Amino acid sequence: MVFKKMAGVLCMSTVLAGGFLANDVSAANxxxxxxxxxxxxxxxxxxxxxxxxxxxxxxxxxxxxxxxxxxxxxxxxxxxxxxxxxxxxxxxxxxxxxxxxxxxxxxxxxxxxxQQKFVRAKQKFDPVLAKKGKELHDDLCEKCHTEGGTVADDDVGMPAGQWIPYLRQAMEEFKSGKRPIAKKMKVKLDEVDKAGLEALVNYYGSIR
Ligand code: HEC
Ligand code: HEC
Incomplete structure (x- = not known):
């Protein structure tokens, strides 16, 4: 009986030590x-x-x-x-x-x-294009990228405040099929021409 009890205790502590060790290794990694x-x-x-x-x-x-x-x-x-x-x-x-x-x-x-803060880029943008971009966004993109693309929990990225050159490239990747895209977003994106894309990225880039 005594032996069994001890073995139980021993076993418990081994499991615990192992658990802590795994956590430390994972944190360091x-x-x-x-x-x-x-x-x-x-x-x-x-x-x-x-x-x-x-x-x-x-x-x-x-x-x-x-x-x-x-x-x-x-x-x-x-x-x-x-x-x-x-x-x-x-x-x-x-x-x-x-x-x-x-x-x-x-x-x-x-x-x-x-768990980190999204620090919006401080960058130059074209205010006329940004205004046009907002209209396009409200019409075509707001449904999934809510509140102007500022909500992390939409789980669709946050274009608002993202770098314009990166956004421009991301849009090209979606358009050319180099990056997987939700079918419903593809439909909306297909309605936007090159000038429209430029307006959209200027709108997102204008959000500070
Ligand atoms: C039906 C929902 C839906 C609509 C409508 C939609 N999107 Fe998206 N969008 C998504 C999803 C889902 C992702 C995430 C794809 C991924 O995980 O890579 C995404 C990702 C993006 C990204 C990439 C963000 C990043 O940080 O890499 C951009 C930029 C973007 N969308 C722009 C737009 C624009 C502009 C419109 C309107 C023309 C639009 N989306 C309309 C669902 C949508
Ligand atoms: C050598 C530079 C470099 C390093 C190091 C790097 N990245 Fe990247 N990362 C990039 C570039 C450039 C892109 C944009 C690529 C593209 O257009 O697909 C990117 C894109 C991403 C994206 C897509 C974001 C979006 O909005 O769609 C994620 C997520 C990401 N990186 C995470 C990481 C993580 C996590 C690490 C570390 C483990 C890392 N990166 C290390 C350069 C780097």
């Missing part, structure tokens, strides 16, 4: 991964590079979906390079960056960035 992201996406995902999206403050669901899409190469991975850190100037792309991340890593990193 997240720090390391997030450090890599910061070399391009900036501190806490508040990118200051106009061709690299701000990702801090996006919903965890949106981030997981897109990281998985890069991993499966369903989403195009345009070439880019490290902007700071020890690899500064080295060429790479998002597919290479997520290649060795496990599903658990992806979830942890997405959780981390979803």
């Amino acid at each position: 997240v720090d390391k991964l997030v450090g890599v992201c910061a070399d391009c996406h900036g501190k806490n995902g508040a990118s200051t590079e106009s061709d690299i999206p701000i990702i801090g403050g996006y919903s965890s669901e949106f981030l997981v979906t897109n990281l998985k899409a890069y991993k499966s190469k369903d989403r195009d991975c345009p070439g880019t390079k490290y902007r700071s850190g020890s690899k500064k100037g080295t060429k790479t792309d998002m597919c290479q960056i997520v290649k060795d991340m496990s599903p658990a890593d992806i979830k942890d990193v997405a959780n981390y960035f979803s």
